[in-house]
Amino acid sequence: MELNIQNLHIVVVICFLLIYLVKTFLLLSDKKEQLKKFTKTVKIPEMLISLLFLATGIYLLAKMPEMTPLLIVKLGCVLAAIPIAIIGFKKGSKVLASVSVLLLLAAYGLAEANHKKMMSAPVKELSNKNDGKEIYTDYCQKCHGEDGKAGNMGAVDLSLSGLPDSDILALLHSGKNNMPSFSKQLDDTQASAVAAYIKTLRAH
Ligand code: HEC
Structure with a gap:
């Protein structure tokens, strides 16, 4: 069950990132008409994806054994990226849109690093090593x-x-x-x- 949610979360995050990469690309290359069209086309899917992003993210967070520093920085990136993206695209600000995409990409990288870390327990000094x-x-x-x-x-x-x-x-x-x-x-x-x-x- 949890694994399916984890996979779903990853798929949703990748879709979310792709939409934002395309939008940012269109904004940066001054393709205003295409950006408008694209934004309109993906409006409903984007809403669904955002909801799923949030729901699966909260679920997985609740199942995380510990809040590692990597995880906290990742969450910070995601939480900062969303309002910056909303404002950036509303105002047509290339800088803000780029910053939000970079934050999302950073969050993705941090999530991967955190997962790797969770999966490799350090070798510990046990006081009674066969207990x-x-x-x-x-x-x-x-x-x-x-x-x-x-x-x-x-x-x-x-x-x-x-x-x-x-x-x-x-x-x-x-x-x-x-x-x-x-x-x-x-x-x-x-x-x-x-x-x-x-x-x-x-x-x-
Ligand atoms: C990072 C999280 C994590 C840690 C740490 C961990 N496990 Fe697991 N464990 C899992 C997951 C996830 C599964 C389910 C794997 C699957 O089948 O997909 C699992 C499954 C198992 C199962 C299989 C149970 C069954 O009936 O299928 C056993 C047994 C088990 N773990 C024992 C251990 C022992 C012993 C340790 C410590 C030495 C340990 N686990 C540490 C995550 C963990």
Whole structure:
């Protein structure tokens, strides 16, 4: 479910960016008539896209495990870009329109960087390196939650999972979609320890 929303968000953002890139291009190249025509043509789709942009964005934000600095700067760029774009195109200001598109592009780049960062947990110094619970708290909790039910970033509810050990270990090794690979962080003993721990979170 969350993954579909994430994909939808990305598609919507790309459409939004394309519309603004075309508009900005037309404005910068003084094609006033074409800009008017284009603006009129995309008016309804643009409204829908903006709504979806907002709705999917808010949804995903609520499912973000933590507000990283990258994420905050990204949000700042988006929130600044929108009023600047509205004013820029209303006034036909080339500078403001360009600034808004640049802010949107920057936000897109920051989102990508943030996602990459969320997906690569640093290797941590664990006080008891084979304690499944400690490994879970340090590496898994931000997405799965203390009780396994949080579902951040599209994570599966671990209390409902019936995955056998071999599949858990394979998943920890290779990752899948938004579930990162932990092959660098956890050795085989640690992977088995955390696999045993998450099974204690299952509803009996
Ligand atoms: C960045 C977020 C994130 C972190 C951190 C994370 N997971 Fe996940 N996890 C996910 C997502 C997303 C899925 C769903 C993957 C899919 O099938 O699309 C998932 C799925 C799983 C599943 C599969 C459950 C099932 O029944 O399909 C297990 C088991 C699991 N995670 C264990 C762990 C363990 C153990 C850790 C820590 C070592 C961990 N996860 C850390 C996001 C995360």
